[in-house]
Amino acid sequence: MGRHKQPEIRDRILDACVDHALAHGLPDRLEPFVAASGTSMRMLIYHFGTRDALLTETLRRARRRQRDFYGELMSPRADEPYLRTLRRMWQAMTGPEGRPFLRMFGWLRESTEQQLWPGFRREATTDWLQPLEDGMRTVGHPELATLVLAVIRGLILDLEATDDVTRADQAFDDFLTALALLTDPALSKQDGSVPMIAV
Template sequence: MGRQRQPQIRQRLLVACTDYSLEHGLPDRLEPLATAAGTSSRMLIYHFGTRDGLLREILGQARQRQLQAFTDLICLRPDEPYPITLARAWSAISGPEGAPYLRMFSRLHDTAGEPLWPGFRRTATTDWLAPLEAGMHSLGRPELATVVLAVIRGLLMDLDATGDVPRTHQAFHDFLSTIDSARERA
């Protein structure tokens, strides 16, 4: 008779592996994850089936953390203009708080990441549209949510590729000025 699976141990391992992966990126081997979780590679396989199974679950948990943290940042606040909300959100998303997610998820935005998370590119886009539409609705332009998302994603890709923080921050603030001046004219 086999040993009973223990969900609390599995969850503890997943949290430790996710923490490690957000700090260091997804490893190519199980050993760094096992060390970070204080267990063996064999136990990780026991709890998650395969290396890719574990990586999928790490990505899923990291995505949930990202959604919780950043959805709140881009949601409309009744006490401030939406461009100010977007500026604060950009600072977090493009700063140290967002860096682990950028590092982890950037490799899923190309086709090489497709086997680990089929459909990630679509999900990573559509997750943010509703709160951006609500925010842009406050400016009378909900249809610009797609443009806002495209600018954020494009500048994050630029930041990831170049590391040029001043230039990408200036570009985002220039974009916000454009939105704000369009709102003032309307």
């Protein structure tokens, strides 16, 4: 009789592979996963079948972690104005806890995506729309969720390319100031100047 696979061992191996991928990106070969999980190539194949199956599961579990983390950050809170929530979200998303997700999925080449997770880029964009719509609905403008998402994605691409955190942070703060004016015209001063919005 063959051995029964042990889900807890498989889970531990997969979590170790996800941790490695978040720190270093998806490897071209499985040896880095062997070292990271403290197991053997034979055991990786035993538990996951093929290299591509392991890479796909690694991507999906990493994505689940990202959705849990970012989704919580984007969700509106009863005790906090939503623009302040967005600022806190941006700081966490681009800080030490959030940057590994940005790096990993930023490194994901289109060829790899098509092989391992067809349609990933579309899904990775649209699955943030609902929590942003829910949040922007609290300020009366759910239709601005697409604009908010586009700015976030654009600044993330800028940050990945330049690593200029100060400039990206300032741009996001400027965007929140403009968004405050757009969602609450009463904030505009009579002389047409733009007030500083405390977010």
